[in-house]
Amino acid sequence: MNVGIVCYPTVGGSGIVATELAKALAERAHHVRLISTEVPFRSPEFQVGLAFHAVQTPGYPLLREPQYLLSLANKIVQVSREHDLDIIHAHYAIPHAAAAYLARQILANSPGGKVPRVITTLHGTDVTLIGSDRSYSETAAFCIDQSDGVTAVSESLRSDTYRQLDVQADIKVIPNFLDCSIHHRSEDLKLRARFTEGQEETSLVIHVSNFRPVKQAEAVIDIFGRIRSQVPAKLLLVGDGPDLDKAGRRARDLGISDSVVQLGEQEQIVPLLSVADLFLLPSVQESFGLAALEAMACQVPVVASHVGGLPEVIDDGVTGFLHPPEEINGMAKSAVRLLTDRRRHRAIAKAALAAVVQRFCASVIVPEYETFYAEVLNRQVVAV
Ligand code: GMT
Numbered sequence: 001m002n003v004g005i006v007c008y009p010t011v012g013g014s015g016i017v018a019t020e021l022a023k024a025l026a027e028r029a030h031h032v033r034l035i036s037t038e039v040p041f042r043s044p045e046f047q048v049g050l051a052f053h054a055v056q057t058p059g060y061p062l063l064r065e066p067q068y069l070l071s072l073a074n075k076i077v078q079v080s081r082e083h084d085l086d087i088i089h090a091h092y093a094i095p096h097a098a099a100a101y102l103a104r105q106i107l108a109n110s111p112g113g114k115v116p117r118v119i120t121t122l123h124g125t126d127v128t129l130i131g132s133d134r135s136y137s138e139t140a141a142f143c144i145d146q147s148d149g150v151t152a153v154s155e156s157l158r159s160d161t162y163r164q165l166d167v168q169a170d171i172k173v174i175p176n177f178l179d180c181s182i183h184h185r186s187e188d189l190k191l192r193a194r195f196t197e198g199q200e201e202t203s204l205v206i207h208v209s210n211f212r213p214v215k216q217a218e219a220v221i222d223i224f225g226r227i228r229s230q231v232p233a234k235l236l237l238v239g240d241g242p243d244l245d246k247a248g249r250r251a252r253d254l255g256i257s258d259s260v261v262q263l264g265e266q267e268q269i270v271p272l273l274s275v276a277d278l279f280l281l282p283s284v285q286e287s288f289g290l291a292a293l294e295a296m297a298c299q300v301p302v303v304a305s306h307v308g309g310l311p312e313v314i315d316d317g318v319t320g321f322l323h324p325p326e327e328i329n330g331m332a333k334s335a336v337r338l339l340t341d342r343r344r345h346r347a348i349a350k351a352a353l354a355a356v357v358q359r360f361c362a363s364v365i366v367p368e369y370e371t372f373y374a375e376v377l378n379r380q381v382v383a384v
Contacts (some may be wrong), residue, residue, distance in 0.1 A: 009040040027047075055072050077107060088117070102124075122161055149151075156312065202232045205234070221254065236261050273294060283307060302320040306319065
């Protein structure tokens with residue numbers, strides 16, 4: 001199939017999943033074209049069957065705002081005509097589903113050309129945060145409904161979409177996935193020793209996110225503060241975003257900033273996860289929690305919030321621990337129990353890896369996308 005994948009290039013689960021899907025489809029002999037404003041985060045250097053098309057949004061003195069939606073729709077039309085796209089797969093509804101819809105309408109109105117099918121994948125914040133804002137919700141719901149196929153990354157997001165938006169489309173759940181040949185523990189003892197400063201008894205706790213308010217960065221510090229009062233530990237903060245400075249301030253207020261290491265954005269996440277003992281994810285909302293899945297693949301037990309799609313990823317008490325997002329003490333307690341009980345830690349880490357291998361590897365999930373593409377291509381077109 002000729003597939004155009006539209007995504008945001010920045011650090012964030014939706015871009016990562018879109019890029020991983022593009023790579024996996026190209027490996028399976030499809031012709032894939034990534035359409036984005038920049039080469040997405042975690043893109044491969046070069047891969048046969050995978051090309052990148054940049055969306056440029058020129059500024060004009062007359063127009064105060066950059067016209068991303070129009071530039072993107074234009075680029076999709078251009079790529080589709082030039083490369084005979086069968087599918088336009090928009091990751092993140094706003095405004096990608098709108099741009100894909102517009103592009104399809106333009107192609108349908110130009111004589112003789114092929115009209116690709118549009119598939120939209122909902123990732124979370126496009127529904128739970130932005131989509132539920134009334135200034136976006138009607139357009140978002142319309143564009144989702146106009147797609148030829150819609151997927152969501154969890155059952156929870158599927159339900160949230162029906163609850164929060166007036167969407168009629170049949171939404172298929174296809175969970176996120178990892179390239180399990182890359183995402184597995186490969187421990188570098190020297191790297192670990194650098195963070196622990198050679199102190200073997202020091203545990204490494206890690207948090208990876210884009211530090212948006214939804215991630216509760218200050219709660220990460222509060223939980224870590226409670227852990228550190230009972231267990232010698234260091235906290236690695238990976239990523240950057242608006243609340244990173246709040247996290248730093250909280251660590252200073254608690255007098256623990258010398259135990260908190262800020263690593264900023266990192267492309268290579270596996271080496272860092274592979275030296276960690278515990279992952280904290282106390283988000284107020286998480287439609288899936290790709291970061292938790294990456295940790296589990298590297299055999300790092302996760303202590304997270306019982307919200308959104310996280311219970312579909314983590315089996316509480318078996319492959320990790322879940323608590324209501326406001327239960328800082330409960331999360332700290334689970335973390336300390338894990339860090340002080342080696343057998344328990346080993347059992348959870350092993351079960352987490354087994355769950356990833358069984359349910360969330362590319363080899364399991366990518367065929368689901370292929371089947372869905374084929375199904376959508378075989379559907380009768382309903383005139384709109
Ligand atoms: O979590 C974010 O801030 C980024 C956002 C995105 O746009 O990528 O993440 C959402 O999509 C990911 C990939 O499907 C999910 O793993 C995240 O759980 C989801 N984030 C939220 O629902 C807050």
